[in-house]
Amino acid sequence: MITELKNMWKARIWMKTNVPFLYSWHAYVGFDLNLFEAFKRPMRVEDVADAYDLEFELLEQWAEVGVALKHLKRDDKGRISVKKQWKLPGAKKDSPSSGDLLKEMMELHIPSLLSYPGLMKEKKRQHFDNEEHGSTVARTSTLLELLAFHLIQRNVKKHSIQSILDIGCGEAGYLKRLAKKHPDLTLKGVEINEEVAKRAQKATESFENIEIIHSDIDDYQPDNRIDYIMINNLLHYVDPDERLDFFNRVNEVMSDNGIATIISPLQKARHGKQFSSAFNSFFLTFDNLYPIPSEDELEEIANEAGFTMEKPTALIREGGWFIVKFKKTS
Ligand SMILES: C[S@@+](CC[C@H](N)C(=O)[O-])C[C@H]1O[C@@H](n2cnc3c(N)ncnc32)[C@H](O)[C@@H]1O
Structure with a gap:
């Protein structure tokens, strides 16, 4: 009983x-x-x-x-x-x-979380089809723009930025906002997903100072060094074992005294642990998506790749979402 x-x-x-x-x-x-x-x-x-x-x-x-x-x-x-x-x-x-x-939650996240028993038993991961889901994911990321843009703009003014590269620019929301406020900036966006890149090109065709390049960032070499590099909601596409190389390259193409900002949920952060752990659980079901970084991991990478890192600023506390600034030192 x-x-x-x-x-x-x-x-x-x-x-x-x-x-x-x-x-x-x-x-x-x-x-x-x-x-x-x-x-x-x-x-x-x-x-x-x-x-x-x-x-x-x-x-x-x-x-x-x-x-x-x-x-x-x-x-x-x-x-x-x-x-x-x-x-x-x-x-x-x-x-x-x-x-x-x-x-995105219902069609991508929930089904992936439900696949845990099968994946664990079969000891395998699924593959993230960026061509199929890229547009949805790029679109949902733009919802953060409203919260992050003023911080990005503050950096543009503070560091007298003249050129910006947005890696994995999605539909170019940040670049468009920047072009509207700063017509003198040279703005470039690199986007691997063809459909998303085409949309970004269409959305920015009226801005002469924006160039969208459809390419994998690994295959892209800018003509001139860049003052400000944006890495927004991208790090979960980069294998943690390759993140140091990735930031070494960011350093190489960056002007002296240049900066980078990273927008990402952070693991083990002060806020939003429930959300960031759920997000990680979703990423981990794929063999080509990777865990979000922790503050410690970013700090270590910054030191090794020739940057100093500022304390992360929360964008959405309950979501564990932060913006982190790297300044080039060497
Ligand atoms: C989550 S979306 C974020 C879009 C935008 N940065 C934002 O925050 O609104 C990540 C984007 O990065 C692109 N991407 C992923 N790996 C890439 C790579 N190796 N080179 C260029 N773009 C990449 C994806 O196709 C996707 O559009």
Whole structure:
């Protein structure tokens, strides 16, 4: 009897623990099918099912869950409409949005975490297909721009920067913002993913001072030395055994007194350990993605590669996300 009670009690705990997942799942489905747009004004579920060509009972069930979670409400005529607009992801066309982050979590992170038992038993890793997932990942990273840009801009002014290289520039969000504020800067972005690089080229075609190069950074040699090198959300693509070489090269192509900034979640940081360990668990399921660095690892690399490192500044505390500055010393 006692054992049965204990089991029941534990089951209740795990059921409760899983409730937050339901909120993410509901928001993910709503974003992916643009349902929060469909139900912006009160609508009958059958009308939306017809208009969007969706299976009625599943849509009805999704609406039911939404009402239970208070994402949606049902009026006295049975029509459904959005209740918590402020919290829910916006329309797909307004991407990048919080919906892109939900999509990445649901389609990439959660399935990878669920593959742990199989991967452990088979003693293998999966392969990260950068061509397939590159666009999603590049887009979600841009959500950090808002928090990081003022710090990057402060560096530009403080160090009288004239040229910037963004390694793994994604869709060139930082470069575009920089070009708008500083038309005199020489700005270059290197991006390995062809589709992402094309988007970056398109997004920056009106800026004469931005050049986007579709290349692996390992194959790229700039014509002139560069004052400021940005390494934003890239280090998990670099094998820890190769990180020192990577920073030695960064040093080689950097002007004297140049700087680099690294944006990354940090392992074992003062804040956000839950998030950074989950992130690492995801990366570790792939044979071509690597653990995020720790502050100690970066400090050691900085010293060996001829930089001094400043104390990391938190960008998102609960996410363990930091910006770290390296200054070239030799
Ligand atoms: C997570 S995204 C970050 C994008 C952007 N830096 C940001 O923070 O918003 C990392 C980007 O680096 C690119 N990348 C990865 N390895 C690379 C390499 N060896 N050379 C150039 N780009 C690379 C990926 O294709 C991806 O677009």
